[in-house]
Amino acid sequence: MEKITCKKCKKTINENDFYQNLKVCPKCGFHDIMNARERILSTADMGSFVEFAENITSVDFLNFYDLKSYNERLSEAKQKSGLNEAIITGEATIKGIRTSICVMDFNFMGGSMGSVVGEKIKIAVENSISKKIPLIIFTASGGARMQEGIISLMQMAKTVSCINRLKENNIPYFCVITHPTTGGVSASFATIADIIITEPGALFCFAGPRVVEQTIKKEIPQDFGLAQRNLKNGQVDIIAQRKEINEVLALLLSLFTGQIPKEENKI
Numbered sequence: 001m002e003k004i005t006c007k008k009c010k011k012t013i014n015e016n017d018f019y020q021n022l023k024v025c026p027k028c029g030f031h032d033i034m035n036a037r038e039r040i041l042s043t044a045d046m047g048s049f050v051e052f053a054e055n056i057t058s059v060d061f062l063n064f065y066d067l068k069s070y071n072e073r074l075s076e077a078k079q080k081s082g083l084n085e086a087i088i089t090g091e092a093t094i095k096g097i098r099t100s101i102c103v104m105d106f107n108f109m110g111g112s113m114g115s116v117v118g119e120k121i122k123i124a125v126e127n128s129i130s131k132k133i134p135l136i137i138f139t140a141s142g143g144a145r146m147q148e149g150i151i152s153l154m155q156m157a158k159t160v161s162c163i164n165r166l167k168e169n170n171i172p173y174f175c176v177i178t179h180p181t182t183g184g185v186s187a188s189f190a191t192i193a194d195i196i197i198t199e200p201g202a203l204f205c206f207a208g209p210r211v212v213e214q215t216i217k218k219e220i221p222q223d224f225g226l227a228q229r230n231l232k233n234g235q236v237d238i239i240a241q242r243k244e245i246n247e248v249l250a251l252l253l254s255l256f257t258g259q260i261p262k263e264e265n266k267i
């Protein structure tokens with residue numbers, strides 16, 4: 001049996017146990033990063049997910065070049081993640097209750113938000129409004145995508161106005177913050193959900209701890225931006241272990257829609 005080393009406690013664990021435990025270390029409870037497809041599998045009822053707009057891809061409209069061209073970075077990210085963009089958007093059921101669902105993927109250019117991420121969130125919002133079903137977004141992002149300049153920053157305004165339209169239509173929106181969620185995503189749609197859930201140990205802040213420390217030239221608390229501190233400060237509503245997230249979402253969907261959750265076959 002294949003063995004792997006936990007990134008946190010450094011203990012050796014069986015690979016099978018690790019994956020069966022949804023990429024959580026069975027010894028210390030460390031929640032490793034999940035990709036978007038794994039997250040859909042562990043959250044949605046089996047076979048219920050229908051993806052929207054999967055072929056929309058970003059365009060290098062600024063001819064942006066840092067160490068590499070943006071086009072080159074996009075091709076590499078597609079290869080690494082197996083996705084066309086840093087977010088998957090679609091519709092699924094969770095314990096039989098229909099919902100729009102978006103999942104960001106940190107493996108695609110650090111989950112950065114460019115024009116396509118904004119557009120795919122808009123598509124999910126429109127789906128929720130037209131069908132009167134809730135919206136769930138799983139975040140994982142380093143912030144706005146610098147290769148798209150001002151257009152990436154405008155996605156903050158775009159996504160927030162989309163969420164406001166949900167609110168006007170009395171459609172519930174739940175956000176699950178996963179590690180790490182920072183920058184423009186934390187400063188826009190991630191923080192304005194009706195209920196904000198997070199996983200233990202997840203970093204959720206605007207600027208990361210090191211940047212803050214360098215800026216204010218003071219030591220900051222060890223738990224800066226981490227789930228427990230965010231809960232204490234009212235920045236998040238619920239901390240849920242990864243294996244509980246499906247139950248928590250089903251409960252919220254049920255409470256907010258009045259539908260009764262059904263037990264579905266899960267993997």
Ligand SMILES: [Zn+2]
Nearest residue numbers: 006009025028
């Ligand atoms: Zn561990």
